[in-house]
Amino acid sequence: MTQPVFHDLISDSxxxxxxxxxxYEQPTPVQLKAIPAAVAGENLIVSSKTGSGKTAAFLLPAIQAILARPPVNPSSTRILILTPTRELARQIVKNAEQLLKFTSLKVGMVCGGEELKYQKAMLRKNPEIVVGTPGRLGEHISHKSTDFSGLEFLVLDxxxxxxxxxxxxxxLKITNTCxxxxxxxxxxxxxxQKGLRHLIKQVILGAAEEIYIDEKPNAITQQMLLADDYKHKEKLLVALLQKSTFEKVIIFTNTKLKASQLDNLLRYNKFRVGTLHGDITQDQRKITLDHFRQGRTTVLVATDVAARGLDIPGVELVVNMDMAYSGDEYLHRIGRTGRADNEGRAVSLVDAKEWNLTKGIERYLGATFELITMPGLKGKYQGPDKTKSSGKSVGTKKKTTAKDKKDDTKAPKVKVRERDKKNIGNRRVPTALKVVAAVDGFAPPKKKITKQIDDNDE
Structure with a gap:
């Protein structure tokens, strides 16, 4: 049977x-399933692994549809695409511009990091396609600078x-205006994701076709290096990069501070590095990613702001300097490599505090990370200590020594209780009575105190 090609799915010249x-020649599995359903007018709920071609799967049918018919409202946006991050929005805009090259349609981007007045001016030019992040688009709705009354396609990526x-x-604020x-x-x-079904019910009006493609990474070698502490991790990272052959590598950390520290460490070790995190300005982010794409830098240190949506060719290695907090986040991180069925490699640096988290992610993925070492840098930590035998484990009988046998002949020690020593020597007066006596200015008779103590004991 002949493999389908894009010309079989898309008719617009x-x-x-x-x-x-x-x-583009042969469509990916997600494109092969999603595009015909979208062309047929269906709402779609699509789950597919990173790097599988989802962006083209929603852009192509939506663009073809608006090319084939007049707008519902000439002053309204026709296609609205919502994304969680600026980086993903920029990537979608780039892909859309490539597909729109031989049309008169325009695409605009609305994200944080730019002044509202410039974005308002862009929206007044009424681009047919708007790509943006929910926070900034919500601001534009409050300023009444958007018009989605004639919207034909809403995409949540x-x-x-x-x-x-x-x-x-x-x-929801945005979709309610569409x-x-x-x-x-x-x-x-x-x-x-917990709560996603509830969001889907509020966003998708009517029936929807659900498409699920295998999400597990199938072309990525997953490995881990054990480390004693963070300083040890830094040494392992430098050695790993020096001994590995790669075109590009992305290193993930969990904090902006660690990202900045790693940038300094790697520059000191003569690597060409760029850094991406939440404190980087919009212009700096764009320059950093452009340099990384062009090969002017070969190492990108990033927080999870870069984990989703970045489609950068040539990323052959992903390093988790800190383990991701969840299996899904781990999947998105390592999805930056091994894209479009190319081979990739992911190495996680794991210390004692991250062991249980790592094992939980392995169980979630149904995978086992290959344990590797760096020559000359093997640490003391080699996983959790095995339970030490206390002589009480199942199937183990505690050995009896000669000393134990000798001790067995001694009479058992009898505990002497306070009540058994009545009237022997001086009895201790309870603190509470001492306090009362001190306050009242007199000491109660000793016999009365003894009687009270005896009554309380009995």
């Missing part, structure tokens, strides 16, 4: 020309990540 220029980031209220008769596509690499 302008889009076909752009597809040929981009070198990485919806579970938006839920993780607490953006569901902004998403035309109800729209087509809605919800795409993500994972769908298990």
């Amino acid at each position: 302008q889009l076909r020309k752009a597809i040929d220029v981009l070198g 990485e919806a579970d990540r938006m839920l993780d980031m607490g953006l569901s209220d902004d998403v 035309r109800p008769e729209r087509q809605t596509f919800l795409f993500s690499a994972t769908m298990e």
